[in-house]
Amino acid sequence: MSRADLSSSACTVARAVAAVGDEWTLLILREMFLGSRRFDDFLRQTGMSSHLLSQRLKKLVALGVVRRSVYSDRPLRHEYILTEMGKDLWPIIVAMKQWGDRWLLDGVPPVQIVHKSCECVTHPQMTCSECGEPMQARDARARLTRGFSAVRGGTADRA
Amino acid sequence: MSRADLSSSACTVARAVAAVGDEWTLLILREMFLGSRRFDDFLRQTGMSSHLLSQRLKKLVALGVVRRSVYSDRPLRHEYILTEMGKDLWPIIVAMKQWGDRWLLDGVPPVQIVHKSCECVTHPQMTCSECGEPMQARDARARLTRGFSAVRGGTADRA
DNA sequence: TGATGTAGCTTCAATTTCGGAAGCAAGTCA
DNA sequence: TGACTTGCTTCCGAAATTGAAGCTACATCA
Known part of the structure; x- marks a missing residue:
């Protein structure tokens, strides 16, 4: 399979990956969230x-x-300005930043995120929409629809 | 600049992108969070x-x-099993899934996430670590360290 | 009236990476 | 014995990427 085919995958992660999951696109998005809008700014800041x-x-x-x-x-x-669809990518970039800050850095993160409404420096985290508790991989279980399970061929769900 | 140089960037998003920000790596991670562990499973499920x-x-x-x-x-x-460092990538994959579900799909998402502790089907969201409120791009402001700001050359912060 | 500069691209050649198929090693199964 | 499985590696043509150079439409300076 080539990368172009990912966008028609049943899996929405694969579709998202096909749309914005390459190195340079992610960096462009980072720049946009930092406020860049112009061709030359993207050039300079991403290299x-x-x-x-x-x-x-x-x-x-x-x-x-x-x-x-x-x-x-x-x-x-x-x-170039982010649309609503684009702004909604924020959690992806933030999640990458958090991971990078934690695992790929010694010292102080180069960027802090300030929550406008409480004026705190924040470390955004994933929480359950239902109970509001912070969530990690270990707190979650994937439930596949019958159709998707069939597409996958039933293998590989020994999680 | 080539992609290989990203890992030494001051920006932790760039470092994270260099580490796991390519199409196939993201799909491998998706598979791992779905429970796959073996070479052939990854082959089959990612193509x-x-x-x-x-x-x-x-x-x-x-x-x-x-x-x-x-x-x-x-x-x-x-x-192949995720380490702690690997499991910590969960928010990135989940953020991609949420975005894909919302913007690239008509109908029912192929995978639901169940929060083990409350047994609810959940839609994990980013929240502020300090006040606990859900956060989006519009609620955040980036604050750059002096050093990082200098590296970037002061341009492009008209957000 | 040129001469230089800037933003925002496009074009091109050289290099790198990818995709698909085939091969292979060390076993098991029948 | 011979076919099959897992988990890879090797190979080569095709596609993507890099870096440099060029180009257009305007502005500004002298």
Whole structure:
């Protein structure tokens, strides 16, 4: 299977991966959440090639994650802004930051997240929508729909 | 800059991306959280080539995300198990699933997450560690350390 | 009136990575 | 004995990526 086929997978993780799960796209998103909007800012801050950046931005626009918007008429200039769909990717980037901060860093994280409403430096965590308790892998069990289970062939559920 | 250089970035998101932010690695992790442990299960469920799977597993073991463990002596057989570091990646995969369920799917998500302690089907969400409120992109502000801000060159913080 | 600069790309050649198929080693099973 | 299984490795053509250079439309400076 090639990567292009992932987007038609039944699994929504696979679809999300196909959409935004590559190295450079994730870095572009990080930049957007830090406030960058312009082609050259993305170039500078990510270090990627302009060719790839151009491709990735087009893909993100096509997906509806990012919107291309005019900020100057003369000369004509555009910037890239996250849509609702794009802003909703925040937990993914934050989850990566938290993991990176914890496991790949000695010392002080380069970025802190401040919760606007309580003004605290926060360490966002996954919690159960029903009982509100923090959740980790060990607290969860996956339940597959019958159809999805059939697609997977019944193997590999010895969790 | 090439992708290999990301792991030495000051930004911990970039480091996390370098470690686990590629398509196939994310799918392997998804499989692990669904309970797969064996080479052939990963092959079957992800559809990737064995060449790549082999490479990725080695990388994950080298990083300490996954542990290679003997489950049969004769014949000698191994399985791949998430370490603590690996289990801690759960929020990333869950965040991707939530986003995929919401934005890339019509209908019923193929996998539900059950919170063991309350037995509810849950939709894990990011919450503030300090006040416990659910958080989204709009509720957060990034605060950069002085050093990191200097590295970035001061540009692009018009958020 | 040029000369230089900037934002936002596109094009191109060289290199790297990937995909798919085949092979292989060490066993088991019949 | 011969087929099958698991868990890989090797190989090669195809596709993606990198880095540099170029290009367009304007602005600004002299």
